[in-house]
Amino acid sequence: MDSLPKTFVVTGATSGIGLALARQLVAQGSNVIGIGRSAERCWHAQQVLSKINPHVHLTYLLADLSLLVQVRQLAQQIKQQLTSWYVAYLDGLVNNAAILPFHQTTTVEGFDTQWAVNYLSGFLLTNLLLPSMHAAPAARIISVSSASHYHTYLHWHDLQLFHSYNPLRAYKHTKLAQVLFIHELNRRLHDHPNIKAFAADPGLVNTDIGLKGNSLFMDWIWKLRRRGGVSPGEAARGIAFLLLDPDLQNSNQIYWRDSRPQSPNPRALNLRDGERLWDISSRMMKLIS
Numbered sequence: 001m002d003s004l005p006k007t008f009v010v011t012g013a014t015s016g017i018g019l020a021l022a023r024q025l026v027a028q029g030s031n032v033i034g035i036g037r038s039a040e041r042c043w044h045a046q047q048v049l050s051k052i053n054p055h056v057h058l059t060y061l062l063a064d065l066s067l068l069v070q071v072r073q074l075a076q077q078i079k080q081q082l083t084s085w086y087v088a089y090l091d092g093l094v095n096n097a098a099i100l101p102f103h104q105t106t107t108v109e110g111f112d113t114q115w116a117v118n119y120l121s122g123f124l125l126t127n128l129l130l131p132s133m134h135a136a137p138a139a140r141i142i143s144v145s146s147a148s149h150y151h152t153y154l155h156w157h158d159l160q161l162f163h164s165y166n167p168l169r170a171y172k173h174t175k176l177a178q179v180l181f182i183h184e185l186n187r188r189l190h191d192h193p194n195i196k197a198f199a200a201d202p203g204l205v206n207t208d209i210g211l212k213g214n215s216l217f218m219d220w221i222w223k224l225r226r227r228g229g230v231s232p233g234e235a236a237r238g239i240a241f242l243l244l245d246p247d248l249q250n251s252n253q254i255y256w257r258d259s260r261p262q263s264p265n266p267r268a269l270n271l272r273d274g275e276r277l278w279d280i281s282s283r284m285m286k287l288i289s
């Protein structure tokens, strides 16, 4: 058994499920690189978590994941951080950051902001960090998806919904794209059986996600709806399980809720669609021309 502490990257680690997950990982002895978009919230999270376990490496890096130029810079910074800690490899990446904006906005790079944060940033960061996981004994890539992914299909002619935006439709769309990506990623990792990818469904969770969408109407709905949700800590336990359980290395189940496998939307298992989304995403990210 590997006795070295494991090292994980968690995006969106300044609030909600991501912050709770970073806290649990630090508490059980893992090194954590948390990612956030606000310098103040990163500083605050680092202050709080560093008191939990002084024996692990912990840092927060700032990146606006809606901007792919910043995702590329972030990947470089993560690699530099590993080197400065004398850590030889990364044991896992959790693509957790997400938004639910009421109105559609477009980034300066020309992407729908929700598509960029919820799906594309994870696609790009995963591709850029995969080489750092090649030497890990049992690496894990997790996309935090949602049961919302069941209730949609991919609009191939308008993947970023520039012609038919609606906040929930866009959210479901990004959450289905994440699961399809995870399925295709596992297929492409056949030469690297030490790396497994999973989609995590945290269930309904009492966080502030629905209060950040710039809409008083959505704020009102979410304040009512989230009352039925579990705590971020409870949701994070299911993700920590996917990162740490040694038995999962041989699992062919890709979609998990509360530490149990579930059948995803069958559309997420379509091989042709998986290849197609990978190809389109690679072109969007200029990983291929």
Ligand SMILES: NC(=O)c1ccc[n+]([C@@H]2O[C@H](COP(=O)([O-])OP(=O)(O)OC[C@H]3O[C@@H](n4cnc5c(N)ncnc54)[C@H](OP(=O)(O)O)[C@@H]3O)[C@@H](O)[C@H]2O)c1
Pocket (backbone or CB within 6 Å): 011, 012, 013, 014, 015, 016, 017, 018, 035, 036, 037, 038, 041, 063, 064, 065, 066, 095, 096, 097, 098, 099, 117, 144, 145, 146, 147, 201, 202, 203, 204, 205, 206, 207, 208, 209, 210, 212, 229, 232
């Ligand atoms: N809450 C639920 O019921 C629920 C259900 C199913 C799935 N999920 C999924 O769970 C994950 C976490 O959501 P949550 O409920 O914990 O929401 P949250 O509390 O709002 O956390 C989202 C995190 O993403 C960060 N973030 C947002 N935009 C970013 C950007 N452009 N660049 C970098 N970081 C950014 C946020 O930063 P700030 O702290 O600065 O806002 C925050 O740390 C998401 O993938 C969500 O889709 C949630």
